[in-house]
Amino acid sequence: KLIPEDLPWEDKARAQLAASIVTSTFAPTNTLLGNPAALARTMETGGSNLVRGFQAFVKDMVNNGGLPQHVDDSTFEVGRNLAVTPGKIVHKTEMFELIHYAPATEKVHEIPGLLIPPRIGRFYFTALAPGRSFAEYAVSQGLQYFAISWRNPSADERDFGLPDYVEAALEAIEAVTQITGQKKANVVGFCAGGILSSIASAYLAAKGSKAINSFTLCVTMIDFKNDASLGAFRLPTMLAVAKAQSAMKGVLPGSELHKIFTWLRPNDLVWNYWVNNYLMGEAPPAFDILAWNKDSTNLPAQLHKDFLDLFESNCLIRPGEYEVLGTPIDLGAIKCDSFVVGAVTDHLTPWKCCYKSRSYLGGTSTFALSNGGHVAALVNPPGNPKAYHWIAPAIAETGDEWLDSSAKLPGSWWESWAKWCGERSGDLVPAPRKLGSKQHPATIDAPGDYVVS
Numbered sequence: 001k002l003i004p005e006d007l008p009w010e011d012k013a014r015a016q017l018a019a020s021i022v023t024s025t026f027a028p029t030n031t032l033l034g035n036p037a038a039l040a041r042t043m044e045t046g047g048s049n050l051v052r053g054f055q056a057f058v059k060d061m062v063n064n065g066g067l068p069q070h071v072d073d074s075t076f077e078v079g080r081n082l083a084v085t086p087g088k089i090v091h092k093t094e095m096f097e098l099i100h101y102a103p104a105t106e107k108v109h110e111i112p113g114l115l116i117p118p119r120i121g122r123f124y125f126t127a128l129a130p131g132r133s134f135a136e137y138a139v140s141q142g143l144q145y146f147a148i149s150w151r152n153p154s155a156d157e158r159d160f161g162l163p164d165y166v167e168a169a170l171e172a173i174e175a176v177t178q179i180t181g182q183k184k185a186n187v188v189g190f191c192a193g194g195i196l197s198s199i200a201s202a203y204l205a206a207k208g209s210k211a212i213n214s215f216t217l218c219v220t221m222i223d224f225k226n227d228a229s230l231g232a233f234r235l236p237t238m239l240a241v242a243k244a245q246s247a248m249k250g251v252l253p254g255s256e257l258h259k260i261f262t263w264l265r266p267n268d269l270v271w272n273y274w275v276n277n278y279l280m281g282e283a284p285p286a287f288d289i290l291a292w293n294k295d296s297t298n299l300p301a302q303l304h305k306d307f308l309d310l311f312e313s314n315c316l317i318r319p320g321e322y323e324v325l326g327t328p329i330d331l332g333a334i335k336c337d338s339f340v341v342g343a344v345t346d347h348l349t350p351w352k353c354c355y356k357s358r359s360y361l362g363g364t365s366t367f368a369l370s371n372g373g374h375v376a377a378l379v380n381p382p383g384n385p386k387a388y389h390w391i392a393p394a395i396a397e398t399g400d401e402w403l404d405s406s407a408k409l410p411g412s413w414w415e416s417w418a419k420w421c422g423e424r425s426g427d428l429v430p431a432p433r434k435l436g437s438k439q440h441p442a443t444i445d446a447p448g449d450y451v452v453s
Contacts, residue, residue, distance in 0.1 A: 024266040030274055038279035049281030056277045065255060067262060068273035071290035072283050078295075078452050079445075082288060083124035085135040087446035090146075090436035091175045095160065095168045097149045097448040098175055098440075103431035104139040110426030111213050112144035112180045116169050116200070118192035119299060120257060122451055123149045125292045125379060126190065132288065132381050134414065141418040143425065144432075146176045151450045152297040155250025161302035162199070162310075166324050169200040173211055179437045184213035186421055190378060191349075192307075194220025194357075198331055199316070199324055205333035214424045215334055215361070216417065218341040219349045219374055222331070222360055224314045226353040243308055246301040254296025265347060289379055317360050335362040339420055340394060341413055342369050343377030352399035365394035366420060367402060368413040380412045389413040 028034025032042070032050070041049045060068055076082050091098035115135075117123040126147060127135040138145040148169070153160055176185050189197025194217045201212045246252040262269045276282050284290075299307075315321040319330035340358040342351030351369055358365040369390040370377040380387055391413070392406035409416065436442035 024271050030271050032279055035279055041280055052281035053278035068277045069284050070273055071294055072286045073291040073294055075286050076291040079447060082129060083127050083447040085127040085133045088435040088442035089444050089448045090440045090442050095151055097450050098172050099147045099149060099446045100435040101135050101139050101145045105142045106431055107428040108142050108144045108431045109422055110429050111182055111184055111186060112146060112176050113186040113188060114173060114176045115147040115188045116193045116197045117190050119150055120192055121297055122295050123147055124447055124451060128379055129288050132379055137414050144180055148172050149448050149450050152453050153251055153300045158250035158301040160300040162306035163324050165196055166200050169196055175440055179440050184211055186214045187212055188216040190218045201334045202329035202331050203324055203327055206327050206329050212336050214336050215338040217357060218378060219343055219346055219354060220357055221349040221353045222357040223317050224311050243305045246304045250301050251298035252304045254298050258296045289375060331360040332362045337363050337424060338365045339417055340365055340367045343372050343374060346374045348374045355399040358394045367394035368416055370413045382412045382415050387412045391416050
C-alpha cells in the first residue's frame with residue numbers, strides 16, 4: 001500500500017521486491033523471542049533445537065552461501081530414484097544428449113514429440129520420479145517421446161551462445177525425425193526452453209520448413225515488458241554488471257542464479273527455512289522437486305549475455321527484428337497448432353504473461369491454466385485429487401476474458417495435453433522394437449552422462 005500505483009511497472013517491481021525483502025527480513029517471527037512456537041520448542045527440548053540450529057547455520061555459512069538449506073537430498077540420486085524413466089541416449093554432441101524414451105504401449109502415434117528444456121537447471125524435472133514423470137506419462141499415452149539433456153558448461157564453453165543452442169535444437173529435431181522416419185515433430189518447450197523452441201521453430205518457418213507439426217509452450221514469457229517480478233532486474237546498469245561478471249568467470253554459476261531466484265520469494269524460500277532449520281532445529285524436508293532445484297547448472301557467458309540482450313531489447317516480439325543464424329525471424333510464421341500453459345501462482349512468468357505469449361504465434365492456440373507455481377505446475381501428474389486446470393481456445397484478447405469463457409476441469413493439464421497432442425500425431429503404428437536407429441544407434445541408458453556432470 002506504500003508503493004504508489006502510478007509508478008512505471010518496472011519501478012514498481014523493484015519497489016515491491018525491495019519491500020518484500022525488508023519486511024520479511026525484519027519480521028519478529030524470524031527471531032527466537034518473536035516466535036512463540038520456537039520458544040515453546042526451546043522449552044520442550046531444553047535448548048537442543050538451538051544447538052542443532054546453530055550447527056546447521058554454521059554449515060550453511062560455509063557450504064551454502066549463507067542461505068538455509070531447502071532440502072535434505074541425501075536420499076536422492078539421479079539414475080537410482082530420480083530420472084529413471086526408461087530410455088537410451090541416441091545422439092550426443094558437445095552440447096547435448098538426446099534421450100529416446102522406451103514406448104510403453106504396443107502401438108504409438110506416428111509423429112514424435114521432442115522436449116526442449118530450459119538451459120537453466122537439469123532436464124530431469126520432466127522425468128522426476130516414477131509416477132511424477134512427464135516423460136513416463138507421455139509414453140503411457142502412446143506418444144513417441146524424446147528429450148534433450150543439456151551439458152552443464154564450464155568456463156571452457158564460455159562461447160556457447162544462443163545461436164549455438166538454436167543449432168543444437170535444430171539438430172535434435174532432425175535426429176528425431178530421422179529416427180522415426182517422419183517429416184515432422186511435435187516440439188515442447190518448457191520455461192526458458194520455450195524461448196529457444198520459439199526461435200528454432202520460427203527459424204524453420206522462415207526457411208520454408210514444415211518440420212514443426214505442433215508447438216507446446218509451457219510457463220514461457222516472450223514479451224519481457226510485462227508486469228512480472230523479473231522486471232525488477234530490468235535496469236541497464238544492473239544488466240551491464242551481470243554481463244561483465246559472467247564474462248570474467250566464463251559462466252554464470254548455477255549457485256548465483258539460485259540465489260537470485262531464492263530472493264524473489266524471500267518469505268517462502270529464505271525465512272521459512274530460517275525458522276524451520278535454525279530456530280526449530282528441524283531438518284529440511286526430503287522432497288524430489290527441491291532436490292532437483294538444488295542440482296543447479298551454469299550458463300555460458302555468451303548465452304547469459306544473449307538472453308540479457310533479448311530481455312533488454314525485447315525484440316523477439318517484433319517481426320524481423322531478431323536475427324539468428326543470419327535469418328530474421330517472425331514468431332507469427334509458426335503456423336501450426338499450439339498448446340500454451342500457464343500456472344496460477346507462477347511468480348516468474350505470471351500466467352497472464354504466458355497467455356499473451358500465444359498472441360505472437362500464428363496458427364490456432366489452446367491455453368491451459370494449471371494449479372501450482374512455476375515448477376509445481378509442470379510436475380503435475382494425474383491422480384492428484386487437488387489438481388485442476390482451466391482450458392479453452394485462446395481466442396479472447398486478454399487473460400481475464402479467456403478465464404471467463406474457459407472450462408475448469410479436475411485433474412492435471414497433462415491429460416488434456418496428451419489428448420490434444422495425440423489428435424495431431426497421426427495414425428497409430430506398431431511401437432519400435434529398438435530405440436534409436438542405424439544412423440543414431442542407442443548407446444547408454446537414460447538419463448545419460450551430461451545430467452550428472
